Amino acid sequence: xxxxxxxxxxxxxxxxxxxxxxxxxxxxxxxxxxxxxxxxxxxxxxxxxxxxxxxxxxxxxxxxxxxxxxxxxxxxxxxxxxxxxxxxxxxxxxxxxxxxxxxxxxx
Amino acid sequence: xxxxxxxxxxxxxxxxxxxxxxxxxxxxxxxxxxxxxxxxxxxxxxxxxxxxxxxxxxxxxxxxxxxxxxxxxxxxxxxxxxxxxxxxxxxxxxxxxxxxxxxxxxxxxxxxxxxxxxxxxxxxx
Numbered sequence: 001x002x003x004x005x006x007x008x009x010x011x012x013x014x015x016x017x018x019x020x021x022x023x024x025x026x027x028x029x030x031x032x033x034x035x036x037x038x039x040x041x042x043x044x045x046x047x048x049x050x051x052x053x054x055x056x057x058x059x060x061x062x063x064x065x066x067x068x069x070x071x072x073x074x075x076x077x078x079x080x081x082x083x084x085x086x087x088x089x090x091x092x093x094x095x096x097x098x099x100x101x102x103x104x105x106x107x
Numbered sequence: 108x109x110x111x112x113x114x115x116x117x118x119x120x121x122x123x124x125x126x127x128x129x130x131x132x133x134x135x136x137x138x139x140x141x142x143x144x145x146x147x148x149x150x151x152x153x154x155x156x157x158x159x160x161x162x163x164x165x166x167x168x169x170x171x172x173x174x175x176x177x178x179x180x181x182x183x184x185x186x187x188x189x190x191x192x193x194x195x196x197x198x199x200x201x202x203x204x205x206x207x208x209x210x211x212x213x214x215x216x217x218x219x220x221x222x223x224x225x226x227x228x229x230x231x232x
Contacts, residue, residue, distance in 0.1 A: 001170075032216065032217075034218045034219075036219075042224075043202050043204075043221075043222035043223060043224055043225050044153065044202075044219075044222055045220075045221075045222070046218055046219065046220035046221075049207075049216060049218040049220075050209075050216040050218070055220070087152065087153060089153075089218075089219075091216065091217040091218065094166060094168070094169075095155055095168040095169060095170065096155040096217065097155070098152055098153040098154070098155075099152070100152045101152050
């Protein structure tokens, strides 16, 4: 199985900050990477598919980049509704696997 | 607007079978797409369980394949999950989701969107 490692596991930031989350794959996955956001008690919501395609309705402050083994999710200007846990997911090969999550908390 | 809703028992005894159904509204399963199941143990990360095509073709996570069955009923516009011989390690929130598969001759992308609200299944005697 392809292992996905996110860093950091958690971070504290303020509204207006620029936030970057990293996802590293244990082998090359080309651009077969998705990003999801999850709020407590809610299901994950797709933000970005097949890096860097932003889903319809997702604010442009979110962006994804990378290829091969190293990927980043960037939030250009953090908003109050962005405090959540973010997961990356590889779909290069089955079983599809997720990162362990990065929790973005309010500083 | 596609919506999904999981249903099933919230408590299952060890060694028994966990059975869940995902009702789809706003879209006819018989038209297309894959449909998938993902689970999340309390306080932990996400694990893909498996997916089924609208015609019935399936593929599963090898770590669960020997215990999992996913089926689809287009007449009821729902799909189902069975996990056999459950243990406490199967305690999780179970989500169903539309599994989008887009492909060309040189690439094939997959993602899950949208998701159901999820249902907590506890394995305990």
